[in-house]
Amino acid sequence: MNINRLVFGALIFISGALPAVAHEAKYAAPLLGSSEVPASLSPASGSVLITIDFDLVTMRVETNFSGLLGTVTAAHIHCCTDPGTNVGVATQTPSFTGFPLGVTAGTYDHTFDMALASSYNAAFITNHGGLVSTAFNDLVAGLDAGKAYFNLHTSVFTGGEIRGLLSPVPEPESYALLLAGLGVLTLFARRNKRETAHG
Numbered sequence: 001m002n003i004n005r006l007v008f009g010a011l012i013f014i015s016g017a018l019p020a021v022a023h024e025a026k027y028a029a030p031l032l033g034s035s036e037v038p039a040s041l042s043p044a045s046g047s048v049l050i051t052i053d054f055d056l057v058t059m060r061v062e063t064n065f066s067g068l069l070g071t072v073t074a075a076h077i078h079c080c081t082d083p084g085t086n087v088g089v090a091t092q093t094p095s096f097t098g099f100p101l102g103v104t105a106g107t108y109d110h111t112f113d114m115a116l117a118s119s120y121n122a123a124f125i126t127n128h129g130g131l132v133s134t135a136f137n138d139l140v141a142g143l144d145a146g147k148a149y150f151n152l153h154t155s156v157f158t159g160g161e162i163r164g165l166l167s168p169v170p171e172p173e174s175y176a177l178l179l180a181g182l183g184v185l186t187l188f189a190r191r192n193k194r195e196t197a198h199g
């Protein structure tokens with residue numbers, strides 16, 4: 001029996017499972033008026049999901065919202081500051097491209113190329129190392145540390161009607177895949193041992 005072929009097969013299986021673990025990160029938050037600083041007292045709600053792909057250097061922004069008292073004037077991510085405080089905009093200004101404006105409810109799904117300066121607020125790049133790469137690293141570090149928030153500004157609440165402090169989403173299915181991959185490798189290693197022993 002060809003041991004190398006078995007190990008090679010197992011490695012391919014594992015490498016197939018790894019990217020989801022190592023090269024993608026998700027961050028989520030509910031969007032609420034009570035999360036604004038100070039609280040907006042808006043009855044509106046929504047949710048936001050951010051997916052960073054480290055291979056493609058992209059950021060996918062998925063949002064839905066409804067019940068706004070004002071109409072949308074801008075939406076973007078602010079970074080990086082402690083919860084309960086305010087900080088400047090990190091992402092594209094004044095608003096994410098294609099974000100539904102002038103409405104009280106809507107959905108949004110767009111993937112940004114984070115290797116482009118246009119995906120950031122110019123001031124954020126200037127204040128974070130002056131390069132797109134340093135800005136990207138700082139934005140991700142801010143997301144990882146729970147120091148970035150999605151903010152939705154409206155005609156009634158110009159400082160923000162609903163906000164979501166983004167926090168990392170654990171990906172149990174990714175770990176399950178990795179564990180399955182390791183299990184297969186162990187199985188192959190055992191089989192190899194047995195087959196080697198029997199000549």
Ligand SMILES: [Cu+2]
Pocket residue numbers: 076078089151153160
């Ligand atoms: Cu803002």
